[in-house]
Amino acid sequence: MKTILVIGGGVTGLSAMYELQKWKKENGPDVRLVLVEESEQLGGKIRTVKQNGFVIETGADSIVSRKMETTTLLKELGLEDEVVYNATGISYIYTDGELKAIPEDSVFGIPASIESLANSSLVSAEGKVAALKDLYSKNETFTKNDSIGAFLEYFLGTELVEKQIAPVLSGVYSGNLSDLTIASTLPYLIDYKEQYGSIIKGFEANKQKFKGGQRKFFSFKNGLGSLIDSLENKLDEAEIFKNTKVSKIEKANGPYQVHLSNQEIIEADYVILSIPNISAEILIDDPELEREFAHLKNSSLISVYVGFDVPDSVLPADGTGFITANTDELSCNACTWTSRKWAHTSKSGNLLVRLFYKSSHPSFESLKGMELEELLQIALRDIEKSLGITAVPVTSEVTDWFEQMPNYLISHPKSVGALESILASSYPGIILAGCSYYGVGIPDCLNNGVESARKVIQTL
Secondary structure, three states: OEEEEEEOOEHHHHHHHHHHHHHHHHHOOOEEEEEEOOOOOOEOOOOEEEEOOEEEEOOOOOEEHHHHOOOOHHHHHOOHHHEEEOOOOEEEEEEOOEEEEOOOOEEOOEEOOHHHHHHOOOOOHHHHHHHOHHHHOOOOOOOOOOEHHHHHHHHHOHHHHHHHHHHHHHHHHOOOHHHEEOOOOOOHHHHHHHHHOOHHHHHHHOHHHHOOHHHOEEEEOOOOHHHHHHHHHHOOOOEEEOOOOEEEEEOOOOOEEEEEOOOOEEEEOEEEEOOOHHHHOOOOOOHHHHHHHOOOEEEEEEEEEEEEEEEHHHOOOOEEEEEEOOOOOOOOOEEEOHHHHOHHHEOOOEEEEEEEEEOOOOOHHHHOOOOHHHHHHHHHHHHHHHHOOOOOEEEEEEEEEEEEEEEOEOOHHHHHHHHHHHHHHHOOOEEEOOHHHHOOOHHHHHHHHHHHHHHHHHHO
16 A cells, blocks of 8 residues: 655645545545644635634635636535625725825736826826837847846836836735746736737736636635635545644655654655645755755745724725835735625625735834734734724734745746755655745645646556
8 A cells, every 4th residue: 555645734735635535536546645734724824714703814815716717626625606706996005195096907017008007196207108118129138037027127117117016016926026037927928028019018918817807816705714624524535634743754765754743653655745845844854955945935924904893984985905115104015905805704894904014024023023912003003094094993813924925036946946856866756835836826726736646646
């Protein structure tokens, strides 16, 4: 009997185990399936909390609809009737002491038409003229492995990037645009420039792909935790160990010796390492792996939810949240008006907002050592300054994701490739998986889980 061990019960690990179990049921191989999770519950960065009439997502809060169009997973899990979609509305950037609307006809802050550029209240006339360079200049040097920040500034100008694009794009990908590659963020920009001669015209020709009306993102009536619960309930042929940490993996003549925190040892023929890189790198004592793992970088995030016994209508009409542009004005990087964007999170219609504090913000150093109550007070000050709300909260939830947000730097693909090569040659059967390496969105993680499982299946 072969033993396949998945380390990490986040959405990637669950997806991998689900795919392995389907294969086992269809083909009847003599294999033992084991999943080990350090926490008391499965889900990783997906965790739904319900309190005082609010539905709160402490980690990921939605799934990109277009990335799930080709999968049958929701039907298999019986979740199709549980799907709820986001409400659309105006997104703002908080700058110069006020909320300024991000032009509606834009994608990640990048204008999707000349009209969108012309109507922006975030950029000066000079900045708009500089952005027109995109219409008549060719790309003769940039590749998908180059900096997304350098690429956008070259064709659209520094002001448009700094004031309108960077606040949005840096918020999505948790990093400085100069350090992020085109390939790891918006790889199609190179294609647009080549095909249409212009980034703006490329987005204009493809805007329907990004503007999918009300159905751009989705969640579930009872929160994203429904996805985790459904996957767990389906795993009836897998052994699942919670509250169990893996301390080390040793290479032997036969199966790998996987040491657990409860002093047990699992002998595994295959191991899918579906945990953050900072946890994976300490499991195998190998200087060569250690050097490559050191090249991977992460950032930190503090999420603060605040719920009020006041109606959601106190927010600006049709708005769904804001991003901060000037880091001196507020301590937060962004604020989602959750009850406005997701009706299922507040059945009573009362106000629920979520503030994001990232390690990229100058104030983060002073925040990361604070107690939960202190962080809540910082959030309340940001809410008062930006939204004018001074009500006493009826609920709050603070979550610290320390060193848990992958940064896909320019060197990232090379580092991941090197790790894969070392594992393939020196540790066959050990496979890296998860957002530390292959994509941060839930659909990316689900797909990566399936791909990781199939790598094992192919060798068997």
